[in-house]
Structures are given as structure tokens and as C-alpha cells.
Amino acid sequence: MFFLRIVMKRIGNLYESVVSGESLWEGYLGAKKSKGGRRGCFQFEKSLGRELNELQEELANNTYKPRPYFKFIVYEPKKREIYAPAFRDCVVQYAIYLRVMPIFDKTFIDQSFACRTGLGTHKAAEYAQDALRRAGPNTYTLQLDIKKFFYSIDRPTLRKLLERKIKDKRLVDLMMLFADYPEPKGIPIGNLLSQMFALIYMNPVDHYATRVLKPAAGYCRYVDDFLLFGLTRAQALTYRKLLTDFVEQKLKLTLSRSTIANTKRGANFCGYRTWRSGRFIRKHSLYKTRKAVRANKLESVISHLAHASKTHSLQHLLNYAEQQNHGLYCQLPKIYHTRHHQAVERSGRINGVMRNRCSNVC
Numbered sequence: 001m002f003f004l005r006i007v008m009k010r011i012g013n014l015y016e017s018v019v020s021g022e023s024l025w026e027g028y029l030g031a032k033k034s035k036g037g038r039r040g041c042f043q044f045e046k047s048l049g050r051e052l053n054e055l056q057e058e059l060a061n062n063t064y065k066p067r068p069y070f071k072f073i074v075y076e077p078k079k080r081e082i083y084a085p086a087f088r089d090c091v092v093q094y095a096i097y098l099r100v101m102p103i104f105d106k107t108f109i110d111q112s113f114a115c116r117t118g119l120g121t122h123k124a125a126e127y128a129q130d131a132l133r134r135a136g137p138n139t140y141t142l143q144l145d146i147k148k149f150f151y152s153i154d155r156p157t158l159r160k161l162l163e164r165k166i167k168d169k170r171l172v173d174l175m176m177l178f179a180d181y182p183e184p185k186g187i188p189i190g191n192l193l194s195q196m197f198a199l200i201y202m203n204p205v206d207h208y209a210t211r212v213l214k215p216a217a218g219y220c221r222y223v224d225d226f227l228l229f230g231l232t233r234a235q236a237l238t239y240r241k242l243l244t245d246f247v248e249q250k251l252k253l254t255l256s257r258s259t260i261a262n263t264k265r266g267a268n269f270c271g272y273r274t275w276r277s278g279r280f281i282r283k284h285s286l287y288k289t290r291k292a293v294r295a296n297k298l299e300s301v302i303s304h305l306a307h308a309s310k311t312h313s314l315q316h317l318l319n320y321a322e323q324q325n326h327g328l329y330c331q332l333p334k335i336y337h338t339r340h341h342q343a344v345e346r347s348g349r350i351n352g353v354m355r356n357r358c359s360n361v362c
Contacts, residue, residue, distance in 0.1 A: 010167040019059035027095030040087030083188035111220040115195040124270040135217035135230035147256035149224035151186040154252040
């Protein structure tokens with residue numbers, strides 16, 4: 001019954017707003033910001049007015065169909081098949097996203113961190129660390145994630161979740177075009193709307209965890225990876241069973257793993273190994289950063305340093321870059337040089353104090 005109690009007022013008459021000339025123009029600007037510089041964007045811009053008019057006419061006449069995807073494989077580190085949409089379809093997706101996302105965003109909890117403005121991996125890791133600190137030393141965390149999440153999303157269930165908030169059938173039909181997938185279950189990885197669909201699909205889990213289970217020290221989720229803090233071991237075992245049943249019965253999903261651990265062990269979450277006293281990037285990220293340093297890939301190194309910027313791993317990586325590739329180290333943004341020098345000076349002061357104490361004892 002809980003699944004039905006969080007239904008809110010449905011909103012209609014959105015389709016005309018989404019397919020208006022103004023909305024498609026905004027969609028074009030959003031797609032250009034994301035996909036600018038690519039061939040598809042260049043070809044679209046060559047006849048921008050005609051392309052936008054054709055899109056608007058197709059959408060108004062219900063004749064619009066997305067073009068075939070460009071498919072490719074990535075390893076991050078898991079193997080994933082990416083579906084890259086045509087640029088004109090990115091324009092339509094952005095037009096939908098800009099109108100629909102604010103409606104659903106109001107229903108999301110603050111601790112849902114993925115693919116939302118002002119949130120992300122750093123915020124998620126900070127929340128997890130704060131939650132570990134709030135939890136008592138003899139409590140437990142419960143961590144779960146979904147098996148092959150995007151490939152397991154049940155499209156009829158997704159449609160029902162969309163219809164609980166949007167009563168405009170034409171708009172829901174249009175949105176579901178971007179959930180089409182060659183398998184009986186799943187949605188394409190690579191669409192902008194797939195990110196929003198993931199947030200909507202897991203939203204019932206968030207409300208169930210926070211409003212029914214109410215873990216003492218908090219709850220957070222990043223895509224399909226979610227954590228409950230401050231539990232007794234008995235609670236952790238009970239909540240694992242309840243959440244397993246909830247995702248299977250209500251969302252037709254299966255858990256891939258679950259971990260019950262003492263709070264002292266910290267949490268491996270959202271790309272970070274986090275304890276109450278500190279945070280580090282994962283070993284795989286350390287390996288990739290060192291490899292990028294040796295290969296002299298400046299942009300890649302800067303990206304990895306940004307990921308490590310609020311962790312105890314940053315100084316190690318800066319030391320490694322300075323020692324292994326000084327030329328690349330000198331090209332890093334000044335902020336990293338400043339922080340590195342401050343850390344070295346601070347370490348020197350601490351070592352100096354320790355040497356003085358040792359000499360006094362001797």
C-alpha cells in the first residue's frame with residue numbers, strides 16, 4: 001500500500017509546452033552545450049531553422065520517431081553498451097527534460113544524489129561520511145545495489161510511475177519512445193532521459209527507506225547503490241529482507257549484492273572509500289591516475305585530481321605527478337600547486353615539531 005500513498009497531484013497540458021518553438025530552442029541550446037563540436041551538431045546547425053521547424057511539425061503531428069542509435073562499448077570498468085542518439089533527438093530530449101525534470105525533482109528526497117543540479121559524487125561522499133560520524137561506533141551500515149539496473153528496468157512499471165505525475169498521454173507516449181529497447185526489459189544507456197527515468201524509478205525506494213524504515217543515522221542513494229546508516233545488526237538483517245522484497249515486488253528488480261558492515265569499517269560508496277576520519281579514492285582510480293601521469297595525459301590527470309580533490313588521496317597523487325612527470329606537474333592548474341605546497345609545509349612543520357620533541361627527550 002505504501003507504493004500508492006506517495007501519489008501526488010497529476011499535471012496535464014504539458015505536451016504543447018514541450019513541443020513549442022521556445023522549448024525546442026532551449027533544447028537545442030542544452031544539446032549543443034552537451035554535444036557541441038560533434039559532427040551531428042554541426043550538420044544540424046547548418047540548417048538550424050529548418051531543422052527546428054521540421055522537429056516541431058513532426059511532434060505536433062505525432063509523426064516524430066527517434067532515429068537509430070549509434071552503439072558502442074565502454075569499460076568503466078564494467079562492460080556497457082552505450083546508445084548514442086542523433087543530435088536532433090538530443091534536442092527533443094532536452095526539451096522534455098527541461099520541462100519535466102523540475103516537476104519530478106520536487107518529489108525526490110535530498111539524499112538522492114545522482115544526475116541532479118548541485119549534487120553529485122562529492123556531495124554523496126560527504127553525506128556518507130557525515131552519516132558515519134552520526135552513527136555510533138557499535139552500529140552497522142547496510143549497503144545494497146541493483147543487479148544490471150538499466151538493463152532490468154521494467155518499462156510498463158516505468159510508464160505507470162510517469163503517469164502518476166503526468167496525465168498528458170501524448171507526453172508520456174513521447175517520453176516512452178526514448179525508453180524503447182530491443183530486449184523485453186531495460187532502457188538504453190546514453191539517453192539524457194534515461195538518467196531522469198532512473199531517478200523516477202528508484203524514487204519509491206527512497207521514500208520507503210526514509211519514511212517507513214527510518215534508519216537512525218540516515219540514508220542515501222547514488223543511482224542504484226544505496227546505504228542505510230546507524231543500524232543494529234538485527235535491524236540490518238530485517239531491512240535487507242524488507243528492501244529485497246520491495247524492489248522485487250514493486251519494481252521488478254533484483255539485488256546484485258548486499259553488505260552489512262560495522263560502522264568502523266567505513267563504506268565503499270560512490271567512487272570513494274570513506275571512514276569517519278577520512279576519505280580516499282578507490283584503488284582502481286589510483287591506478288588510472290598514475291597511468292595517466294606516466295602517459296602524459298594532462299586532461300585525464302586533471303579530471304582524476306578533481307575526483308580526488310576532497311580526499312586524503314590528493315597529496316599522494318600530486319607527489320606522484322611531481323616525481324614521475326615534472327613537466328606535466330608544472331602544467332596543472334595553480335590551485336593544485338598551492339594545495340600541494342601548503343601540505344608539504346604543514347608536513348614539514350609537523351616533522352620539525354617531532355624532531356624537537358625527540359631531541360628534548362634525548
